[in-house]
């Protein structure tokens with residue numbers, strides 16, 4: 001099965017550098033028409049080099065592809081709506097959105113400035129929500145859509161030194177979960193990638209030996225699969241250094257305690273048994289209350 005995006009239209013945010021640039025070029029190579037968005041900031045969100053996105057658009061056109069550019073921030077709702085409208089006016093549809101634009105501000109929580117924390121959440125989480133919302137009704141109308149969120153292993157697992165980034169990036173998993181459930185009936189699949197690649201974002205925080213193994217091709221292959229017609233929905237796929245692993249949020253089998261043990265001491269006494277991972281499950285909806293009897297979304301409203 002060859003994955004081909006002929007006739008399809010993609011939007012890639014943060015497409016001027018790093019992974020976004022590679023996604024945009026790879027989608028165009030497989031015949032997608034691509035709207036490349038980028039504010040042109042550094043990896044912590046500072047600066048504004050609007051020329052960077054034009055270079056990628058030019059590169060696609062030089063290769064015989066079709067591309068447009070948008071230099072708005074993904075946090076600028078009016079700019080995002082305009083970007084999506086221009087895309088649809090030019091090409092009549094929007095099939096794929098890769099929410100790739102992201103910034104990282106490292107530092108321990110004790111010394112974090114809350115204005116900076118808010119900016120990281122704003123770009124990574126709210127920016128992805130604004131872009132997803134702007135394409136959503138077009139995808140519903142078409143009965144087809146593919147949206148990719150970008151998380152990080154630094155958010156899926158306990159890693160110190162970037163609390164704002166971890167909070168925002170795990171928020172995207174929640175957004176994916178909800179949108180994949182809501183999009184199913186309209187042919188919209190929503191997935192999440194957890195990449196590991198040598199880019200300017202990782203250059204200063206990953207050791208040289210690991211960086212040398214962190215090719216971008218591994219990540220690009222996963223991303224393109226996750227936005228293809230064959231894509232699953234609701235998957236978190238870690239990709240890096242020629243390896244792919246799927247991440248799940250799981251529940252343990254747990255314990256139902258007798259009435260007398262429903263005290264903090266009772267929970268403490270049984271915490272080890274409650275935490276036993278034997279027979280872990282990855283629930284597909286509300287789970288803890290009605291184990292084995294999933295509450296459907298309709299029941300829970």
Ligand SMILES: NC(=O)c1ccc[n+]([C@@H]2O[C@H](COP(=O)([O-])OP(=O)(O)OC[C@H]3O[C@@H](n4cnc5c(N)ncnc54)[C@H](O)[C@@H]3O)[C@@H](O)[C@H]2O)c1
Nearest residue numbers: 014017018019039040041073074101102152196197199201
């Ligand atoms: N490289 C990795 O190993 C790695 C690991 C985990 C997650 N990620 C995530 O993957 C994505 C791509 O990262 P990268 O390594 O290519 O970094 P990068 O810094 O090379 O690229 C990020 C791009 O996003 C753009 N951008 C930032 N804020 C924006 C905004 N508000 N509006 C529009 N564009 C904006 C930047 O200008 C830049 O071109 C990011 O979301 C990042 O958090 C990367």
